[in-house]
Amino acid sequence: MKSKIAKLLLGSALAVGLTLPVGTATFADHDWGNDCRQRLEHDRARIDRDVARYGEHSRAVDRDRDRMESDRHWCRDHHADYDHDRFDFGVYIHPH
Secondary structure, three states, X not given: OHHHHHHHHXXXXXXXXXXXHHHHHHOOOOXXXXXXXXXXXXXXXXXXXXXXXXXXXXXHXXXXXXXXXXXXXXXXXXXXXXXXXXXXXXXXXXXX
């Protein structure tokens, strides 16, 4: 009886030991960097279009800046980095 319990425990430990590395790879963090850059690029294009169409101080551009700020927060919440030199200057941030 002790031999069967020992074999069962050894088999269980071996099964857990072999599946643990595979299980951690499955639950690895997703890289959100590409999604973040894509969102910010769309926001940048929208701002550029509305600045050309309505002017830098229009409600449409303010709304676009708010959306870009929301996407920046999304990037931070998902630990995704982006090119701050490309998106965090000039017309792309709210004037304080």
